[in-house]
Amino acid sequence: MTQSPWDRSLAVTTDIVIFTIRDRKLELLLVRRAAAPFQGQWALPGGVVGPDEGLKACATRALDEQTGVSGVYLEQLYTFGDPGRDPLRRVISIAYYALVPSDRLELRASAAPQAVGWFALEQLPPLAFDHCEIVALAHHRLVSKLTYSTIAFQFMGEKFTLSELQAVHEIILAQRVDKRNFRKWALALEQIEPTGEERRDGKHRPAQLYRLKFPGRVEIIR
Amino acid sequence: MTQSPWDRSLAVTTDIVIFTIRDRKLELLLVRRAAAPFQGQWALPGGVVGPDEGLKACATRALDEQTGVSGVYLEQLYTFGDPGRDPLRRVISIAYYALVPSDRLELRASAAPQAVGWFALEQLPPLAFDHCEIVALAHHRLVSKLTYSTIAFQFMGEKFTLSELQAVHEIILAQRVDKRNFRKWALALEQIEPTGEERRDGKHRPAQLYRLKFPGRVEIIR
Known part of the structure; x- marks a missing residue:
């Protein structure tokens, strides 16, 4: 020194x-x-x-x-x-x-x-x-974090559907994600909870709206 | 600038x-x-x-x-x-x-x-x-990495038993790890392979020796 x-x-x-x-x-x-x-x-x-x-x-x-x-x-x-x-x-x-x-x-x-x-x-x-x-390194970190933290959850608005959350993942990863597996994974993390409200999106049937249980906190998923 | x-x-x-x-x-x-x-x-x-x-x-x-x-x-x-x-x-x-x-x-x-x-x-x-x-931050990073990378695997010698690998995890985490779950996890990663040799450790029955499949590489576990 x-x-x-x-x-x-x-x-x-x-x-x-x-x-x-x-x-x-x-x-x-x-x-x-x-x-x-x-x-x-x-x-x-x-x-x-x-x-x-x-x-x-x-x-x-x-x-x-x-x-x-x-x-x-x-x-x-x-x-x-x-x-x-x-x-x-x-x-x-x-x-x-x-x-x-x-x-x-x-x-x-x-x-x-x-x-x-x-x-x-x-x-x-x-x-x-x-x-x-x-x-390139920042993008790489973002992609990694997607799989072991709730960084993308924090990116969502106050209320969101699982399809919207999935779309964010797909855009960051630049690839499609299996809908069924994604929903299972996202719900198993216990970081989001249903609001009780629904949103109608075009011709699809109404979708449940979720919110973050711990807004403002990026959780590491073990 | x-x-x-x-x-x-x-x-x-x-x-x-x-x-x-x-x-x-x-x-x-x-x-x-x-x-x-x-x-x-x-x-x-x-x-x-x-x-x-x-x-x-x-x-x-x-x-x-x-x-x-x-x-x-x-x-x-x-x-x-x-x-x-x-x-x-x-x-x-x-x-x-x-x-x-x-x-x-x-x-x-x-x-x-x-x-x-x-x-x-x-x-x-x-x-x-x-x-x-x-x-404190380095230790925290090490503990995190233990769960999503093979950092501890790289720490092992050329040949090692699963008990030895488990002991390294327990020392870094400063807590006991369930033996059965640990073995399942370690083998599922497909980062190690049996050498065909065994090691006798005290009174225990001989244990299979493993080696790294990709020595020198720390793998991120998705």
Whole structure:
């Protein structure tokens, strides 16, 4: 823990991966870089950690400042620190991620529309730095978490049908899920309970509406 | 990503949590601090990230230099960056961890015996900085991984009995495991195969020896 000789050129930043689902697609929030390096290119929102600023506080602030998105529960993903990841200087970046319902994601009205936007994960533009790698890891973590936690449950609105929950899983996994097995699995977790209400969806017969037993809590499934 | 005004006082370090099992106890590798702050107190091995050094490379180097332990597969755990975690300056630390068989852990002969040592997780001395919190998170991660990956399988020697594998689980979890359920679970994973050999252990009848199907690979169990 001795004095490091290269402090002058070192920066620590945070980068934030925000996923949402819109129009049955998994989408990602990107900002366009105003300065070099990679000027004009799309990148993850992020910022430099301030002298007295916590890491998550930095991520929360940078996300809000650059996109207007706030009130999101960010989880630390991984720290990226390859010496060559920024062509101008040494930058070590702590990545955070979240999966957020799209109705809670209003972008800052003052931001120029060409400076911030949503992109389908399957059709991303070229990204600055190693942000492509950060996004890939975040998606991988999200897919893993789907199988051993209730992360997707937290993504639902207050009341939802099992079909809606299944659709979220299918969109994140990018594959179909067997309806019967999914229902069995989702109910066996004992994380949701019927509300007693039903919703009619098109021609289908009315479907039971469920709610979370423990809203706001992502449970690890043993 | 602008120039940060506080670069001069910022350091990025790595801290390394090495678990092993000896005498049926989960143990942790600690070093005694030679310099302030927390001089003379026990701490995790760790070091300052060099100008052209990758993060994992730093952890590997610091671990080797301070303890003589090498050839360990380190996994990134979490990054700790609370502004007050070091009383002298701002230090952001990337923590790594590994679970390693004790027969692969020879400590550096030249290190003074009072400067590096193994401690039972249940009887740790007071630790420097927030290292107590880092250890707690690493243990929590290890326990979680036990249920959804083959991390403990990798901890075994080349050939092992199911009782030995069960004992490792029980030591890490700090609780008894039902023998029948454990065997069913362990075999259903299809990660181990019988060697055809048996081992006689005391008065018990001879037990089948197993080996890993995919040595060196930690499998995530879906």
